[in-house]
């Protein structure tokens with residue numbers, strides 16, 4: 001089936017099977033930052049993307065649902081040369097070990113920090129509740145999100 | 161195989177597609193984890209205007225495609241509004257709650273569904289649409305006995321929750337981790353009249369394929385001033401014949417004990433909060 005959508009700021013014409021999920025579609029488009037950490041059943045969060053800024057599990061999202069909407073994947077945030085502030089803070093806090101959970105983790109953190117640059121511990125826990133990490137553990141990840149929030153507040157107060 | 165994915169923009173168009181054999185899809189969280197086994201034309205109902213919430217003096221009317229996150233964020237009035245948000249907040253994790261819809265949570269026949277337990281305690285009523293017919297209203301408790309009215313082309317369009325003055329509520333859920341399916345759930349609802357419990361409703365979830373009211377427990381408590389002893393007596397009397405469907409999570413005996421403990425707590429919680437009004 002055919003539909004139009006916006007992925008990482010670019011308008012795209014999609015032609016896919018009616019039963020395709022968003023995860024497979026993104027990987028077919030070469031956006032391999034979405035990962036599969038469970039049986040594609042919504043339990044791990046490694047496949048998280050933002051749809052209109054809202055954290056969405058691409059594995060249990062029918063691809064046609066993104067028609068007319070805006071999808072953001074990790075590829076849109078930054079590059080190794082020019083990482084996004086949240087990505088830099090994850091690196092600085094050594095919140096990345098194998099990196100498998102990181103795209104989803106960082107996108108969930110971005111959705112939170114886009115709305116709230118002064119989140120409480122509980123609000124961070126809530127925002128990351130769908131993202132499992134099996135190696136780093138959560139302490140450093142929480143530190144990274146808190147540091148990113150502080151950096152964003154500093155940026156804002158510097159009027160950048 | 162998913163043969164087609166329809167995205168109607170109007171309720172009537174969706175109902176016509178369902179009448180022709182299409183299957184409704186809302187949040188997709190239930191259907192898509194099994195998508196490879198599906199053989200259907202899907203009808204996405206999230207674009208047909210059913211994500212509205214209307215509040216009147218005596219009821220909250222929720223569209224079937226209101227998501228759990230939307231419900232939690234809506235700051236609905238009354239003890240009923242706070243109760244619905246409380247129950248929804250404890251279902252899985254944030255991104256799932258962005259997708260799961262109220263209609264899907266009621267319709268999808270899985271033992272772990274939490275919202276039907278809450279809606280049953282709240283005495284909720286469903287509105288069911290069918291192509292070419294006037295919408296029908298049916299109490300949730302009636303709807304989930306036997307063949308559900310949303311089979312054969314029907315669709316849950318709205319869920320109405322009556323707002324009852326002074327209604328006090330309790331909800332208890334035990335799961336291995338916060339995000340996991342419950343071993344058992346229990347809800348209680350009542351009002352207080354001269355220190356006595358009135359209109360008592362006690363509901364169990366996660367022990368049978370569908371939530372159900374424990375009318376035997378309700379009968380013992382109705383019209384009485386509740387004490388821990390009376391609550392324990394009512395629940396203990398029902399315990400032996402409480403129907404627990406076996407599952408792989410834990411033994412039937414363990415889940416029976418869990419369900420009874422949760423029921424005692426939910427009832428006590430509701431009675432205590434009724435006393436505070």
Ligand SMILES: Cc1cc2nc3c(=O)[nH]c(=O)nc-3n(C[C@H](O)[C@H](O)[C@H](O)COP(=O)(O)OP(=O)(O)OC[C@H]3O[C@@H](n4cnc5c(N)ncnc54)[C@H](O)[C@@H]3O)c2cc1C
Nearest residue numbers: 184186187188189190191224261263264265267273274316
């Ligand atoms: C890993 C995981 C854990 C979960 N844990 C819990 C939990 O602990 N507690 C809990 O309550 N839920 C839980 N859920 C959610 C639950 O299992 C279902 O996935 C969810 O309730 C389905 O809602 P949906 O909107 O996504 O429906 P869909 O997946 O879109 O549809 C599910 C079914 O309902 C039908 N349907 C949908 N809307 C309507 C309607 N308006 N009228 C008639 N039929 C309709 C569909 O045809 C389909 O058969 C969990 C889900 C997952 C994947």
Ligand code: FES
Nearest residue numbers: 042044045047059
């Ligand atoms: S792959 Fe695990 S939640 Fe999507």
Ligand code: FES
Nearest residue numbers: 097099101133134
């Ligand atoms: S860094 Fe390996 S799973 Fe999180």
